[in-house]
Amino acid sequence: xxxxHLVNKSPYDACNxxxxxxxxxxxxxxxxxxxxxYGAMKNSKAASLLKGLKVAVLGPDxxxxxxxxxxxxxxxxxxxxxxxVDLVVANDxxxxxx
Amino acid sequence: MSETxxxxxxxxxxxxxxxxxxxxxxxxxIGAAFEQDVSLAFLDDGVFQLTKGQNTAGIGMKNFSxxxxxxxxxxxxKIYVDRESLEERGLTLxxxxxxxxxxEDEDYAEKDSIRLVTRAEMADVLAEQDVLFNF
Numbered sequence: 001x002x003x004x005h006l007v008n009k010s011p012y013d014a015c016n017x018x019x020x021x022x023x024x025x026x027x028x029x030x031x032x033x034x035x036x037x038y039g040a041m042k043n044s045k046a047a048s049l050l051k052g053l054k055v056a057v058l059g060p061d062x063x064x065x066x067x068x069x070x071x072x073x074x075x076x077x078x079x080x081x082x083x084x085v086d087l088v089v090a091n092d093x094x095x096x097x098x
Numbered sequence: 099m100s101e102t103x104x105x106x107x108x109x110x111x112x113x114x115x116x117x118x119x120x121x122x123x124x125x126x127x128i129g130a131a132f133e134q135d136v137s138l139a140f141l142d143d144g145v146f147q148l149t150k151g152q153n154t155a156g157i158g159m160k161n162f163s164x165x166x167x168x169x170x171x172x173x174x175x176k177i178y179v180d181r182e183s184l185e186e187r188g189l190t191l192x193x194x195x196x197x198x199x200x201x202e203d204e205d206y207a208e209k210d211s212i213r214l215v216t217r218a219e220m221a222d223v224l225a226e227q228d229v230l231f232n233f
Binding site: 010034035038042043060071 | 111112113114115116142143146149150151152153154155156157159161163186187188189193
């Protein structure tokens with residue numbers, strides 16, 4: 001029973017990513033969107049939160065913010081809106097951390 | 099008595115996720131038109147406003163980041179960026195737009211607008227202002 005966790009807030013502005021990342025179970029998927037994409041950046045204070053998690057990030061939100069893929073942590077999937085839909089379909093439930 | 103006041107706009111939010119960054123930019127340009135002594139501070143998530151290469155085509159929002167490059171033409175050339183905020187977000191000065199202004203007293207020499215400051219220096223800059231606007 002895998003769950004898709006959506007985070008749309010910057011990890012420096014809200015505790016959403018902190019809570020989501022610690023509540024996720026094995027097999028769960030995290031998708032970072034909007035200001036949540038800042039959580040995927042390497043050499044950052046928030047980087048340690050994502051260790052060992054299955055993480056995807058929405059490409060159009062990265063591009064809007066001028067964050068290129070070389071700035072991201074290793075092992076993160078960059079997806080488009082179609083990929084977003086695929087994740088919603090592939091998981092049993094969606095938990096949106098608003 | 100001098101009519102000019104020192105105005106500082108304190109920017110602490112990321113662009114696009116909320117409207118704060120864009121609203122700040124609009125107010126800054128209005129303030130500049132009234133010939134006040136304008137400074138901008140970028141700290142916390144506000145440093146994300148200045149990243150170069152922003153492309154909003156995929157999210158259907160207006161890319162207002164080119165406007166920062168026009169600030170120099172409005173004599174808004176004191177842009178203070180908090181070093182600590184940059185570093186904890188995995189950013190360096192190279193990740194930001196190169197903002198410049200032309201000094202008409204020195205034959206229009208091009209000078210950097212961004213001043214990278216420590217938290218202590220930022221405190222001093224804040225302390226010397228007459229009016230603070232927060233976004």
